[in-house]
Amino acid sequence: MISDKMKDYVSKSSIIRAMFEEGKRLAAIYGAENVFDYSLGNPNVEPPEDIKKAITEILSEESPNLVHGYMSNSGYEDVRDIIAKHINKKYDLKLTEDNLIMTCGAAGGLNIVLKTLLNPGDEVITFSPFFGEYENYVKNFDGQLVIVPSNTETFEPDLNALEDAINSKTKAVIINSPNNPTGIVYSEKLIKELGEVLERKQQQLNSSIYLISDEPYREIAYDGVKVPYILNYYRNSIVGYSYSKSLSLPGERIGYVVCNTEMDDFKDVMAALNVANRILGFVNAPSMFQRVIAKCIDSKVDVNIYKKNRDLLYNHLVKIGFSCVKPEGAFYLFPKSLIPDDKEFAKEAKKFNLLIVPGSSFKCPGHFRLSYCISYEQIERSLDSFDKLAKKYI
Amino acid sequence: MISDKMKDYVSKSSIIRAMFEEGKRLAAIYGAENVFDYSLGNPNVEPPEDIKKAITEILSEESPNLVHGYMSNSGYEDVRDIIAKHINKKYDLKLTEDNLIMTCGAAGGLNIVLKTLLNPGDEVITFSPFFGEYENYVKNFDGQLVIVPSNTETFEPDLNALEDAINSKTKAVIINSPNNPTGIVYSEKLIKELGEVLERKQQQLNSSIYLISDEPYREIAYDGVKVPYILNYYRNSIVGYSYSKSLSLPGERIGYVVCNTEMDDFKDVMAALNVANRILGFVNAPSMFQRVIAKCIDSKVDVNIYKKNRDLLYNHLVKIGFSCVKPEGAFYLFPKSLIPDDKEFAKEAKKFNLLIVPGSSFKCPGHFRLSYCISYEQIERSLDSFDKLAKKYI
Numbered sequence: 001m002i003s004d005k006m007k008d009y010v011s012k013s014s015i016i017r018a019m020f021e022e023g024k025r026l027a028a029i030y031g032a033e034n035v036f037d038y039s040l041g042n043p044n045v046e047p048p049e050d051i052k053k054a055i056t057e058i059l060s061e062e063s064p065n066l067v068h069g070y071m072s073n074s075g076y077e078d079v080r081d082i083i084a085k086h087i088n089k090k091y092d093l094k095l096t097e098d099n100l101i102m103t104c105g106a107a108g109g110l111n112i113v114l115k116t117l118l119n120p121g122d123e124v125i126t127f128s129p130f131f132g133e134y135e136n137y138v139k140n141f142d143g144q145l146v147i148v149p150s151n152t153e154t155f156e157p158d159l160n161a162l163e164d165a166i167n168s169k170t171k172a173v174i175i176n177s178p179n180n181p182t183g184i185v186y187s188e189k190l191i192k193e194l195g196e197v198l199e200r201k202q203q204q205l206n207s208s209i210y211l212i213s214d215e216p217y218r219e220i221a222y223d224g225v226k227v228p229y230i231l232n233y234y235r236n237s238i239v240g241y242s243y244s245k246s247l248s249l250p251g252e253r254i255g256y257v258v259c260n261t262e263m264d265d266f267k268d269v270m271a272a273l274n275v276a277n278r279i280l281g282f283v284n285a286p287s288m289f290q291r292v293i294a295k296c297i298d299s300k301v302d303v304n305i306y307k308k309n310r311d312l313l314y315n316h317l318v319k320i321g322f323s324c325v326k327p328e329g330a331f332y333l334f335p336k337s338l339i340p341d342d343k344e345f346a347k348e349a350k351k352f353n354l355l356i357v358p359g360s361s362f363k364c365p366g367h368f369r370l371s372y373c374i375s376y377e378q379i380e381r382s383l384d385s386f387d388k389l390a391k392k393y394i
Numbered sequence: 395m396i397s398d399k400m401k402d403y404v405s406k407s408s409i410i411r412a413m414f415e416e417g418k419r420l421a422a423i424y425g426a427e428n429v430f431d432y433s434l435g436n437p438n439v440e441p442p443e444d445i446k447k448a449i450t451e452i453l454s455e456e457s458p459n460l461v462h463g464y465m466s467n468s469g470y471e472d473v474r475d476i477i478a479k480h481i482n483k484k485y486d487l488k489l490t491e492d493n494l495i496m497t498c499g500a501a502g503g504l505n506i507v508l509k510t511l512l513n514p515g516d517e518v519i520t521f522s523p524f525f526g527e528y529e530n531y532v533k534n535f536d537g538q539l540v541i542v543p544s545n546t547e548t549f550e551p552d553l554n555a556l557e558d559a560i561n562s563k564t565k566a567v568i569i570n571s572p573n574n575p576t577g578i579v580y581s582e583k584l585i586k587e588l589g590e591v592l593e594r595k596q597q598q599l600n601s602s603i604y605l606i607s608d609e610p611y612r613e614i615a616y617d618g619v620k621v622p623y624i625l626n627y628y629r630n631s632i633v634g635y636s637y638s639k640s641l642s643l644p645g646e647r648i649g650y651v652v653c654n655t656e657m658d659d660f661k662d663v664m665a666a667l668n669v670a671n672r673i674l675g676f677v678n679a680p681s682m683f684q685r686v687i688a689k690c691i692d693s694k695v696d697v698n699i700y701k702k703n704r705d706l707l708y709n710h711l712v713k714i715g716f717s718c719v720k721p722e723g724a725f726y727l728f729p730k731s732l733i734p735d736d737k738e739f740a741k742e743a744k745k746f747n748l749l750i751v752p753g754s755s756f757k758c759p760g761h762f763r764l765s766y767c768i769s770y771e772q773i774e775r776s777l778d779s780f781d782k783l784a785k786k787y788i
Binding site for chain 1: 395396397398399400401403404407408434436437438440441445446449450453458459461462463464465498499501502503504505506509510511512513516527530531534535565602604642643644645646647658659662663665666668669670672673674675676677678680681682683
């Protein structure tokens, strides 16, 4: 008796659950330390000590009915004000609390943005490979996700293909940098050119095309690379931010959406986001963690831990013959599989206790994703399995 | 450029915001202690001390990556197990963790339930007066809310009218007891008869009709009244529970959905609820507060504080000539307005600094709602204003 839409989702989720069960089965046979689960994006780096300190302070200093109570559906004004000032300082902007809505993570943020923007049949463009949930989020509001392939040598989006894909139904473009699953960071040059394409098409079509940047990995960037802030480059821009990875709080569902003041219908968009947060059932982002964020505004996890993991795993894989774009951010590698059939390759990998996700799940077959947010020691132990896997093909 | 559906919501929300601004304006003129805001359902009773203690223990004893990390989209297994056992003990059931999904409050719970059940055009029945968000939640999934009036002398649902309203498109019935806005509690006799109507119609129509009980006020009940648990009376039953009021944690967005094992397609429903939690962007209920609930499973706010408020306000209003069904639960009164036009009556009330919500907002004109989750002293101070208001009409 479940809805037709959900029937499809349930059958897919059974496959994921089967994968998860398989991991547990292998761990039972070989021991957890000999099963190498590269499938999940669950941060292993501990949250900064500041988080615990902030919670303790809040509980002793602030009124419990304030800390755990309802506030505006957009979030506490003082918290939004602190975040706005933080963004202004980092990216030279003039935002206020009125530009922000606190959300249940980036996933909650993307959903209220799409609820706000989409009429049935509207199109949203993204670049493959991409985080598969985008398709579900767009479908939630009867929109259509249009996939524009990236250049698989660099994983940078193909802007000519983007320009061709835009039409009068195009309501938004979703980007994600640092990227899941490739780990690449979009350069300033790329963001500028992307903005130019969108501006040109808006004028041609006399429409508004919103650029939505999904940014759970903004702070997870290496080697001094800069992650450009789209509000500096494009008028109709929206950022969906999450503290899930920057503070290792993925279970707490805390993030925000920030909109460019110069965008079309700014006030209507902000009012609609506020209402969407309420009527989709989020009501508001979890209250105490909003207040924690305000106290920990300058905190960050130790990114160096992820960088060491990246270096160890990337260098080894390249050495033994894998082809892989070197990631500058997030905690994923997206190498080419050693045979064209990535699902078959993932099956082979499992024989060496390596749990990896086929690129097809990100609409980019012939590749596989490794989430290296596991311990350095576990990665070290896994290298031998990669050697054995590679030897079968090289 | 916002979506057509959202335009309508935004215009409505502006009216609510205007009301809120008006309250602030009055407080600035007359002082906050002389403005009597009976409009909001934000609990004023403090959360039990156990909550603070539980958080402190969790932070010192449990691994931060567990406490703040991802878990199954359904919630931590150990937390669901503890809640299931708690329900079993109270209501003599045999639930396990597999019957429960932890949710972002009851609002998040209702949304994943409706996402799971509704095909476009499906009908969901509720009884007026009712919490206005039900209409929005049903519309989120392109369903149609069908409103069956209650008997306004008792606010009990009219079961004959329910039977007439059910047809082959009816997918669910939403009830809410203790009720917002009337405060009434559905008796065991009523729940039994309701179950019989639904069972009869299911057989006639050869369909499944799910009974969804929205229960944020279950623990807020007075005078020893029993709140029947629908899983004991009807096979296709789902409870959406929230700790927002029972533990005064409305901002933390923590609750659960529990389904009857005997329902049609139980396994599919549970799998779909898990997926719906993920793809609607909730991902999971806030992690740390799941663990807090497990530690505070027997805790409850001091309901006696609300009871005293009810007695003071109810007795006074009846004494000065208002007609009102005596509420046995929740923290609302729903008296008849002294003129048929409840919106006009609310405007008049504002002249005496009384902020009240017209019954029309709950699809029950000629009444008004008072949320008495404010301090006893504030209620005392407000009585004079009610006297003056009543004198204009009686």
